[in-house]
Amino acid sequence: MRFLTCLTEEHNLALVGLAAWFCLVGSMITIRLLDRIRHAERASRIAWVFLGGAATGATIWCTHFIAMIAYQPGVEVAYEPRLTGISLLLAILGSAGALHLTTRRGRPSAALGGALFGLTVSAMHYIGMQAFVANGLVRWSPAYVAASVLFAVALGVLAFDRARAAGRFAGPWWATALMVGSIVLLHFTGMAAMTVTPFAPVAGQFGSSTATIVMAIAVAGVGTVVIGTGLATYILDSQARADTRRRLHELLESNVDGMAIVQDGAITATNAAFATLVGGGGAIVGQPLACWIADIATATPDRLVQLTLVASDGSDVPVEVAVRFDQRRACPQTIYSIRDLRARIAQERRIAHLARNDSLTGLPNRTSFLEWLARQTGADSPHRAVALLSIDLDRFKEVNDMHGHAAGDQLLVRIAERMQAALLPGEFIARLGGDEFVAVMPVAEPDDAVQLIDRLRDAITAPVMIEASGIEANCGMSIGVALWPRDATELSALINNADLAMYRAKAAIAVDACFYEEHMDKTVRVRRQMVQELRTAIDRNELALHWQVQESVGSGAITGYEALLRWTRADGSSVSPAHFIPLAEQSGLILPIGEWVLRTACTTAASWAEPHRIAVNLSPVQLGHVDLPRLVQQVLLDTGLSPARLELEITETAMITDPVRTIHVLRQLKAIGVTVAMDDFGTGYSSLSTLRSFPFDKIKLDRSFMAELNGAPQSAAIIRAVLTLGESLDIPVLAEGVETVEQLAFLREQGCDEAQGYLLGRPGPLPARGRAEAARLAG
The missing domain is CATH 3.30.70.270 (Reverse transcriptase/Diguanylate cyclase domain)
Structure with a gap:
């Protein structure tokens, strides 16, 4: 009853309300500053402790003295300035110590800080009461004094403990309410412990009503400035921290990898990539990262580690985790970068599959x-x-x-x-x-x-x-x-x-x-060795041209020479063209060899005194080369040989592979001015259709028909047919392989145009003289 009568009958309730407002606002700011001190970096912790001590000390000091001014004991009162200042300084220093002690690591530090806060409030109150001077007798109730100190310490411990705790009945509002209760109960219980008995005024007593008014204004001014400063600082700092959190959020969201910031074992911030990685399905912030990555404790800052993340649907996701510790803060935090490896592993598996x-x-x-x-x-x-x-x-x-x-x-x-x-x-x-x-x-x-x-x-x-x-x-x-x-x-x-x-x-x-079979290997080895030797035959001057004369059957006059390729190794052994020409075609060497033959033949013929025609054989491989017409034209220009003196011989087989393209190439060659002869006629696949497709300048009858002329009547019939065909198409015919006088006489009888063979002259390094010329010189 003494507590209630003191509050309702001996106090100005308007000033009590003002004191309560100061207490409430100051307590809120104190609890907010307490949280800010907990998370402050080491370099700024002292400044925040000082600011928090000033705001908290001013809160309890203003609450106390405004409530003291509201106290109306029925006698004139005054305040001694020196003790009043000491009480303010004690409130600030004690509050700073309590805040610093509370923000240290460990749960007991909150209780110790709260106890120090309660003792600070009590000491400030009773030292301030010593500055209270009344025109009367002041008596104290020890029970009320003890109760006031107990209320202050107990509620202070609860307030600071609830400020650091989490969960139910915890948080800033509960802590603020308990802190207000600690200050209010201390003050009004302490006031109830005091009884003032008036007596006559004493001469020379200091203090007056004017001093009381001045003290009230000073207290209000100090409280407003200090609490306003604390509130403004907290608001500015909150805005700065909000900007920092916004930038941190933007930084996290700009990262394609999952990001998680862990503090005190719980996630404090993540980005959308991490939420997508875990699949959502519940709250993430506030949960330990181990809920999704069981072995996250094995991740260290010095290396990347591959772990398994369990998504909300239970699926396993292989991830690569990078860790960085941030020790600059009062509460250190760990930053995890979590990269989804599924795409990379799938790509690596595909690459490995393609590699094998x-x-x-x-x-x-x-x-x-x-x-x-x-x-x-x-x-x-x-x-x-x-x-x-x-x-x-x-x-x-x-x-x-x-x-x-x-x-x-x-x-x-x-x-x-x-x-x-x-x-x-x-x-x-x-x-x-x-x-x-x-x-x-x-x-x-x-x-x-x-x-x-x-x-x-x-x-x-x-x-x-x-x-x-x-x-x-x-x-x-x-x-x-x-x-x-x-x-x-x-x-x-x-x-x-x-x-x-x-x-x-x-x-x-x-x-x-x-x-x-073993003999296959020997044959192939010989062929490969021959190809290797053939590659260097041109450089070693092992290749040479031999010339075989071609004559008119009727007059015996020389009509031209055929250039025949011969290969004589350095040891003097000769290789048959029937052996090395197919190898050159298979290996692709026929192109450089063919160019050498063409250029050498044209150069040699251009130096002759007599303008005899020369015949050069073309391989099917050469005929299929797109640059053949350009090559022929360039060789003729370089050697100065007239195109009319060059005759190119092709076989029917060369036209079978791609007849359309071959005919196009032959027409380009004829446009240059050279003549084109069909070689080995009668042994191909479709001789008549070939003659119909392209107007050849000469037909060369294959030597096999001359060899069988005496023993096979069919050969004579074929020769007559070919000669008749040539006459009807107005294409001259040259018979190859003439070796006897009888064969030559048969050709003359049948009207053959030209002949070539050992009877007329064997191939040699120099052009052979014709029979007619040789007979004239001999006579």
Whole structure:
């Protein structure tokens, strides 16, 4: 009852309300500043503690003295300035100490800080009461004094503890209410402990009503300035922190990786990328990061670590985590950068797959094949023998040429699927490129490979429906088989031997699969050595031109010479053109050799005194080259030979591969002014259609008909027919291979235009004289 009567009967309630307002506003600011001090960086912590101590001290001091001014004991009162100032200084220093102690780490620090706050409020109150001077007798109730101190300490401990706690009955509003209760209960319980008994005024007593008014104004002014300063500072700092949080949010959101900031074991900020990564499904802020990444504690700042994130739907997401610790703050925080590895892992798997598998068919590629073959034939191989099958598709180029590469690709994919499906456990197949495949299988006997060959034949030769064009296409196959270790112990030799057997099968007509035989290797080695020697034959001056005379059958006059290529090695041995010309065509050496022959022949002929015509043979490979007309024209310009003196000889076989293009090239050559002769006429595939397609300047009858002239009546009939054909088409005919007088007489009787052969002159380094000229010089 004393507490209530003191508050209602002995106080000015308007001033009590003003004191309560100061207490409420100051307490709110104090609790906010307490939180700011907790999160302040070390460099600014002292400044914030000072500001918080000033605002808190001013709060409790203003509350106390405004309430004291509101106290009306019925006698004149006054205040001693020195003790009043000491009470203010004590309130500020004690409050600063309490705030600093509360913001230290550890839960007990909040209780100790709250207790120090309660003792500070109590000390400030009772020192301030010592400055209270009344015209009466002041008596104190020890029970009320003890109760006031107990209220201040207990509620102070609760207020500061609730300010740092989280959850129910915690937070700034609960802490503010408890702090207000601590100050209010201390003051009014302390006031209830005091009883003033009036007595007569004493002369010389200091204090007056004017001093009381001045004190009230001073207290209000100090309180307003200090609390206003604290409030303005807090508002400015809140705006600055809001700007910092906004910039942090923008920085987090601008990162494509998931970002999470963890403080005190809980997430304080994330970005949208992290929310997308975990899949949403609940609150993220405030939760430990370990809820999604169980092994997050293993992440260290010095390295990237790959962990597994469990999304909200339960799926595992491989992530790469980078960590950085921020120790500059009062409460250190950890920044996690979390990168989703699913796309990268999928890309790495695709790259690894492409590195070891064919991109079109999906079959293993050359790298995988070599590794597999090495394991099967290694020292620790469990197999006694291994068969290597080299597979080449026949007629595949025709599908590409007729129906396009898309159809060819579809054919390859379908055949690859069939071959893969035809394999048994332990068997292996790979695509090396183009239409080349290889297969590997362990065998006990060589004939075991035949079973795989039969299965592959069914897979390859079965028709394939091309969806794009709606046509049916099929291929043949050529397979060469080499056995390890019977045919080779080295992998390169084994692969080479399987290829040799495959080429033999490709050249054969009756079979599509061949096993390797040793003599094949010897033949190929000789051919390869010859090609290597042929590459350097021009530089070593081993190639030379021999000239064979061509005469008029009727008059015996020289009509020209044919340039024939000869190769004599440095050791004096000669190589037949029948051997090295096909090798030059297969290896592509025929192009530089053909250019050398053309240029040498034209240069030599240009130096002759007599303007005889020269005949130069063209290979089908040369004829298929787009630069042939330009080359011929350039050689004629460089050598000064008249185009009319150059005759180019081609075979019917050269026109079969691409007749349209060949005829176009021949017309370009004729436009230059050179003549074109059909060589080896009668031995090709479609001689009459060829003559109809292009107006040749000469027909050269193949030497095989002259060789069979005496023994085969059919040859004589064919010769007559060709001569009649030439006469009707107005194309001169030259017969090759004339070696006897009888053959020459037959040609003269049948009206042949020209002849060439050993009877007229053997090929030699220098042009031979004709028979008529030789007879004239001899006579």
